[in-house]
Structures are given as structure tokens and as C-alpha cells.
Amino acid sequence: MSKTILLTGGAGYIGSHTYVELKSAGYDVVIIDNFSNARPDVIDRLAQITDAPVTWHKGDVLDKAFLAKVFAQHAVDAVIHFAAKKAVGESVEKPLDYFETNCTGFSNILMAMQAAGVFNVVFSSTATVYGEPLSLPYTEDHRIAPVSPYAQSKVTCETLLRQLKDSDPRWNYGVLRYFNPAGAHDSALIGEDPNDIPNNLMPYIAKVATGELPHLNVFGDDYDTPDGTGVRDYIHVVDLARGHVQSVGKLLDDQDTHILNLGTGTGYSVFDMLRSYEKACGTTLPFKIGPRRAGDIDCFYADPASARDYLGFEATRGLDEMCQSSWNWVSRVRNS
Ligand code: WQD
Numbered sequence: 001m002s003k004t005i006l007l008t009g010g011a012g013y014i015g016s017h018t019y020v021e022l023k024s025a026g027y028d029v030v031i032i033d034n035f036s037n038a039r040p041d042v043i044d045r046l047a048q049i050t051d052a053p054v055t056w057h058k059g060d061v062l063d064k065a066f067l068a069k070v071f072a073q074h075a076v077d078a079v080i081h082f083a084a085k086k087a088v089g090e091s092v093e094k095p096l097d098y099f100e101t102n103c104t105g106f107s108n109i110l111m112a113m114q115a116a117g118v119f120n121v122v123f124s125s126t127a128t129v130y131g132e133p134l135s136l137p138y139t140e141d142h143r144i145a146p147v148s149p150y151a152q153s154k155v156t157c158e159t160l161l162r163q164l165k166d167s168d169p170r171w172n173y174g175v176l177r178y179f180n181p182a183g184a185h186d187s188a189l190i191g192e193d194p195n196d197i198p199n200n201l202m203p204y205i206a207k208v209a210t211g212e213l214p215h216l217n218v219f220g221d222d223y224d225t226p227d228g229t230g231v232r233d234y235i236h237v238v239d240l241a242r243g244h245v246q247s248v249g250k251l252l253d254d255q256d257t258h259i260l261n262l263g264t265g266t267g268y269s270v271f272d273m274l275r276s277y278e279k280a281c282g283t284t285l286p287f288k289i290g291p292r293r294a295g296d297i298d299c300f301y302a303d304p305a306s307a308r309d310y311l312g313f314e315a316t317r318g319l320d321e322m323c324q325s326s327w328n329w330v331s332r333v334r335n336s
Contacts, residue, residue, distance in 0.1 A: 236322050
């Protein structure tokens with residue numbers, strides 16, 4: 001009998017890729033999403049990729065009655081919680097919105113799970129919980145020092161999970177701290193699909209490559225890095241999705257709790273990505289050097305050893321594959 005996984009925010013960038021990998025691993029999957037940051041036609045594309053109908057419900061994690069109905073309708077074995085706001089800059093402008101969606105929304109999910117007797121949850125967290133690096137690479141025991149309301153909301157949720165487990169040992173959770181997700185599915189049918197001007201580097205470069213934006217603004221070239229531009233640990237979204245399958249499988253098999261970095265352990269600069277994207281799209285991409293972006297730091301990347309040792313997780317796709325898959329997505333199907 002297949003286990004059933006509920007994906008909150010399952011129509012979004014990482015959620016949709018995780019859906020594909022879960023189905024490939026033999027799980028039954030239910031998606032809930034309010035489609036605030038996802039296009040409805042992603043459902044049809046997921047059906048196309050998996051060659052099977054998709055079970056999904058449109059609704060909000062702030063709607064407790066909706067959540068109760070979902071759990072009454074489906075015998076859920078575990079939840080992977082993606083539904084959250086994730087823009088650092090926006091969180092500084094709208095801290096209350098971020099608390100409501102990211103913290104109250106997650107609390108609603110946990111309460112609905114508890115009422116339904118479901119105690120396995122994988123939580124989508126972020127490396128920005130670590131704040132300014134005291135040392136690199138970031139290990140999971142690095143000091144927690146969130147700078148933005150977004151990062152704070154993720155720390156609040158991680159803390160809630162720990163306190164929940166302390167209060168009731170039936171709870172089992174996996175916290176996955178993402179580095180920088182990038183790229184798209186090999187089919188070019190799903191990928192990152194920001195509604196407006198992207199905050200993140202790769203989707204911005206993608207819009208320069210398609211001609212939707214005139215040039216890339218490089219936020220500073222005076223950082224303490226080899227070429228002066230910011231260095232980050234980009235991880236292919238399909239590798240990231242597979243990490244979620246391994247995490248939820250471990251929860252269901254071992255009822256064990258884990259907190260893990262999901263990164264590659266390799267840092268790439270802005271110029272590294274720009275050059276790789278030029279190879280992918282076959283043209284030179286214009287850029288301008290601008291001032292640093294508030295809140296950015298020189299460099300951060302993961303120590304991926306814990307996820308490797310505990311889950312057997314290895315990110316296998318490099319920067320060129322991330323850029324090529326992104327270009328395939330934005331240039332062929334995205335604009336169809
Ligand atoms: C990467 C590098 C920029 C855009 C953020 C969140 C993090 C996670 C991933 C949610 C930096 C430079 C960027 C541009 C640029 N999100 N850059 N021009 O800031 O490392 O992480 O997204 O979980 O929580 O903090 O990613 O892609 O925004 O920036 O020069 O137009 O690219 O300065 O060095 P970041 P990013």
C-alpha cells in the first residue's frame with residue numbers, strides 16, 4: 001500500500017519538482033496550494049511529466065476549515081511543508097505578512113496534522129538561519145543568527161518543531177536548510193516561474209537571456225572573493241527534490257528526527273553563473289556593476305557531510321546543468 005504525502009505549496013518551484021520525484025519513488029501525493037506564487041497550468045504539466053492525474057486542492061494554509069477538509073479526505077502519512085513566503089527583501093518591508101504566512105500558516109498545518117493523528121513532517125528551511133558566517137562551510141551546528149524577518153520566521157518554525165517534539169514524542173520531523181536552489185526539470189515543463197522581477201540571480205539572468213530584461217545588475221564586485229562578486233552554493237532543484245524524498249522516507253522508516261543542510265559544498269560567483277549561462281544560451285549577456293545589495297554577504301556555502309552520511313544524499317548536478325536546464329525551461333516551454 002503506497003504511503004500518502006501531502007505537499008503544502010506543492011505547485012511552487014521546489015514543491016512541483018518534489019512532486020515529480022515522490023511520484024517516481026512510488027508515493028501517492030496530494031498538493032495543496034493557494035497559487036499566489038504558482039501558475040495553475042503547472043498541474044497539467046505535472047500530469048504530463050508523471051503520466052498520471054494529479055490530486056490537488058486550491059486553498060490557503062491560513063484557512064483552518066480548508067485544512068481540516070483535506071485531512072478528512074486523505075489518509076496522509078507525512079507532510080512536506082513548502083507553503084511560505086521566501087523573499088528576504090520583501091520580508092523586511094512586510095514582517096507581519098511573513099509572520100502570518102510562514103509562522104501562523106505552519107502552526108495551522110501542525111494543528112491540522114495533530115487533529116488527524118499525523119506526526120511526520122519535513123520542513124523547508126534555509127541556510128539564512130545561520131546569518132553572518134563565523135566560519136565556512138556552514139555546518140548544522142553553526143550559530144543561529146537570523147538577520148531578516150524571513151530567516152527569523154524559519155527559525156521560529158524550527159524552534160516550534162523542537163518544542164512540539166519535546167512535548168509529544170509522537171512527532172518526527174526533518175528540517176532541510178536549503179542553500180541556493182537553481183535550474184529546472186529535465187523535461188523543461190516545470191521550472192522557476194517568478195510572477196514579477198526576480199530577486200534571485202538565476203531567474204534574473206534567465207530573463208536577460210530571453211530579452212525580457214536589458215541587463216544583469218551585478219550587486220557589487222568588491223567582495224572578498226576570487227573575482228569580487230558574491231559567492232553562493234547553488235544546488236540543482238532536482239537534486240534538492242530528491243533530498244526531500246530521502247528525508248521523508250527516513251522519517252517514515254525510522255521515525256527519526258534530523259536537521260540537515262542541503263547544498264553541494266561548492267561555491268560559485270555571480271560571474272561564474274553568468275559565464276555558464278552564456279554557454280547555455282549561446283550568446284553574450286550584458287551586465288552592469290552596481291552597488292552592493294543591503295544584507296548581502298561575501299560568500300557562503302554548505303558542509304554537505306551530514307546529509308550524505310545520514311541520508312546518503314549527494315547533489316550530482318553542477319552549475320552548467322543548472323544553467324542549461326534553466327535555459328531549456330525559459331526558452332522553450334515557459335513562453336508557450
Ligand atoms: C545570489 C548572489 C547577490 C541578483 C536568497 C535568500 C535565501 C534563499 C535563496 C529562500 C548574491 C547576487 C543577485 C541580482 C546579483 N531563498 N545577485 N544580481 O541572496 O544568496 O539567497 O535566495 O530560501 O534565503 O536569501 O540569493 O540569488 O538573491 O543572490 O548580483 O540581480 O547573486 O548579490 O551575491 P541569496 P540571490
